[in-house]
Structures are given as structure tokens and as C-alpha cells.
Amino acid sequence: MNFNFLSPVSDLVLAHNELLSAQALGRKLKIHSEKNGIPNLDDVNIAIIGVLENRNDVNYIGETFGLDEIRKAFYSLFPGTWNTTMADLGDIHKGETVEDTYFAVKTAINLLVKKNIIPIILGGSQDLTYANYRAYDNLIPMVNVVNVDSKFDLGDSSKPIKNNSFVGKIILNQPYNLFNYATVGYQTYFNSQEEIDLMNQLYFESYRLGEVSHNISLVEPVLRDANIVSVDLTSVKSSEVSLKQKFSPNGLNGKEICAIARYAGISNKVSSFGIYEYKPSKDDEITAMLVAQMLWYFVEGVNYRVKDDDFTNDNNYQKFIALVDDDELIFYKSTKTGRWWIEIPFITEVNNKLKRHTLLPCTHEDYLDACNNKVPERWYKAFRKNCV
Known part of the structure; x- marks a missing residue:
């Protein structure tokens, strides 16, 4: 080199x-x-x-x-x-x-x-x-x-x-x-x-x-x-x-x-x-x-890096769904590390930059907020960016 x-x-x-x-x-x-x-x-x-x-x-x-x-x-x-x-x-x-x-x-x-x-x-x-x-x-x-x-x-x-x-x-x-x-x-x-x-x-x-x-x-x-x-x-x-x-x-x-x-x-x-x-x-x-x-x-x-973001194998994660107003928010929790992610839906009619369901890292508190009918701010911002 x-x-x-x-x-x-x-x-x-x-x-x-x-x-x-x-x-x-x-x-x-x-x-x-x-x-x-x-x-x-x-x-x-x-x-x-x-x-x-x-x-x-x-x-x-x-x-x-x-x-x-x-x-x-x-x-x-x-x-x-x-x-x-x-x-x-x-x-x-x-x-x-x-x-x-x-x-x-x-x-x-x-x-x-x-x-x-x-x-x-x-x-x-x-x-x-x-x-x-x-x-x-x-x-x-x-x-x-x-x-x-x-x-x-x-x-x-x-x-x-x-x-x-x-x-x-x-x-x-x-x-x-x-x-x-x-x-x-x-x-x-x-x-x-x-x-x-x-x-x-x-x-x-x-x-x-x-x-x-x-x-x-x-x-x-x-x-x-x-x-x-x-x-x-x-x-x-x-x-x-x-x-x-x-x-x-x-x-x-x-x-x-x-x-x-x-x-x-x-x-x-x-x-x-x-x-x-x-x-x-x-x-x-x-x-x-x-x-x-x-x-x-x-x-x-x-x-101490752990490959915990592979969601192709069902044994690697638990899936949780929370309803906020009319939106279904889908959360994933790694069984290896206990870290959390939230799914950002792909909007078909928008030419979005990522072209797939994007998993956004989040906290357990974000899941608890969603259970209390409160949209996590990170999810909202990422969702809005995906729509641009």
C-alpha cells in the first residue's frame, strides 16, 4: 500500500x-x-x-x-x-x-x-x-x-x-x-x-x-x-x-x-x-x-464488538410491537446483548435513499415510550428523512 x-x-x-x-x-x-x-x-x-x-x-x-x-x-x-x-x-x-x-x-x-x-x-x-x-x-x-x-x-x-x-x-x-x-x-x-x-x-x-x-x-x-x-x-x-x-x-x-x-x-x-x-x-x-x-x-x-445486528435468524432476537395512535411500531431486542432496534418502514411511493426496511438503533426507554403512546424522536426524524 x-x-x-x-x-x-x-x-x-x-x-x-x-x-x-x-x-x-x-x-x-x-x-x-x-x-x-x-x-x-x-x-x-x-x-x-x-x-x-x-x-x-x-x-x-x-x-x-x-x-x-x-x-x-x-x-x-x-x-x-x-x-x-x-x-x-x-x-x-x-x-x-x-x-x-x-x-x-x-x-x-x-x-x-x-x-x-x-x-x-x-x-x-x-x-x-x-x-x-x-x-x-x-x-x-x-x-x-x-x-x-x-x-x-x-x-x-x-x-x-x-x-x-x-x-x-x-x-x-x-x-x-x-x-x-x-x-x-x-x-x-x-x-x-x-x-x-x-x-x-x-x-x-x-x-x-x-x-x-x-x-x-x-x-x-x-x-x-x-x-x-x-x-x-x-x-x-x-x-x-x-x-x-x-x-x-x-x-x-x-x-x-x-x-x-x-x-x-x-x-x-x-x-x-x-x-x-x-x-x-x-x-x-x-x-x-x-x-x-x-x-x-x-x-x-x-x-468487545458483538455481531448482534443479524436479524435473519429468529433465535437472535425478540420482536415487540407497540401501537402508537394508528401506527404499528416494530421493535427488536438482541438476545445476545439486550440492545434494541426499531424498524423504519419503507414507503413504496417515495424514492427513498435506503430502499429497504431500515433498522434504527434505539433504547429500551424508546420501547416503553411507544407503549405509552409516545413516538420516539429518533424514529420520527429518521422516518421524515426517509420521506425526503
């Missing part, structure tokens, strides 16, 4: 790695080094790629950054009882233009996903999610994106792409592959009313910080349905991170962001995971360690 645009992990990190316990994660990774080149990826399940691009950050003033501290922190952790093989493929440096960087990111992700390797992208500015999304253009017909963020990042799509407007580009630029976009942990005062209204008009999903903090399991079905998960580190509250990383006194705490990373990992559909807006500072250890722990929980989740 041609990854000639990737530069190796720094000698500083490799020297640090040599001093670690033989049981540490860094000693079990396949690492792209100056000496040995890019490792063989034949049995690799997860690959880390750093992207040192931040020029489309709205606050960019020429600063550069590196990911050595994150790598050192991650390498020093101990793995669980995992059966995945991981590689660290090094970094994509800034291209001549930002578009060149996007092209490299898109190519790398596309190659990895085709090989059934999950890329973990450690990035600069979050507009790199656009390049991640474009990597799926010829892979799957419709893409679901989850953004863990305090803002929607819809922005003004008539202007050039920035880290606060990349979602507008994902929605409006051809080819149109986006089916669902969900924001987890948004904070209302950071989003204009126009953006909040637009999210509702497009039947996209948004989960406020308060809802997520009150019941973190609320977001598991959303992540179960995602192909791409993008995490903005500014969604984490400032008390949890280093000096330059501080953004807002309110936000997700360390435990919540790690739980979200694990939910992304156990989702059978998530095939790329990115953490963005990393800004190193002199007292960097705390942010680097938080990112390392998020990575750890994501990998832990991948190791």
Missing part, C-alpha cells in the same frame, strides 16, 4: 518507548519508524494516523504543533485482554495547500477502511472531518456522522471551509452521501438560533450537554448507527485539560468523554474515529493523557 505521504514516528517517542515495560501498549504496536519504514498491515485491525494540519482553524496565526506527548502517554498505558493488532503509521504533515492535506487524509482513510482497518485520526483542526467524510465517497452509499462537540459547526457554507463550518460543506457539496448528522454534547449558548432551527429542519439529531451528562447511555444508539465519529476536544470542560486547551467551564468530563469513546468502539458500524482541536501547551501532560485514555477506551470497545 502506498503511504508515501506519511512521515515516521519521531525518534524521541521511539527512544521513550524503549524505556517502557515490555507489557506496555507501545511495545505491542507496529510502529512506522525511520529505520524500518511502514509496517506490514496484513493482520492490523486499528491504525493511528496523526494529521498536523490546522490552517483552516478560524484562529490560526501560523502556529505549529506535534503529537509526541499523546503518543508517549498512549504508549505508556497497558492494554486490556485484547485480540486486536494495532499500528501507528506516523503523521501526515501540512501539504503545499490545505487541499493537498485533505487529499492525503482522504486517500489514507479510504485505503485503510477498504482493508477493514479502523483509522484513528489525531488531528489539528476539525475541518479534517470533511476529508474523512469524503474518503467514503466510493465506499458506502449513505454515511452517518456523529460529532462530539459543543457547537454544530454548520457555519456559512457559502464561505471557504473552516473548522467551525465544515458540516455545512458536508451537507451541500456533491456527491451527497450524508444520511444522518448528530451532535453530542452541544451547548445552546454557543449556537445561533438559526443553526438550531436548521438542525431541526434537516431532521438531524442533537443532544444537549445536560441530557448527555444526566444519562450517558442515551448516546449509545446514536454511536451504534455512526460510520464516522469526530470528537472536538473543546467539548471537554476546561478543568479537565491543559492551559491552551481550555475553552469552556462547562463541558463533558473525562469519564463522560471516555464512555463516549467506548460506545464508538463497540459500535459495529464505526469505521473511523477522529480526535481534533488538540493544542499542546507547556503543561501538556493532562490533555495528552486524556486523549490517550480516550484512545484506550475506543480500542477497548472495538475488542
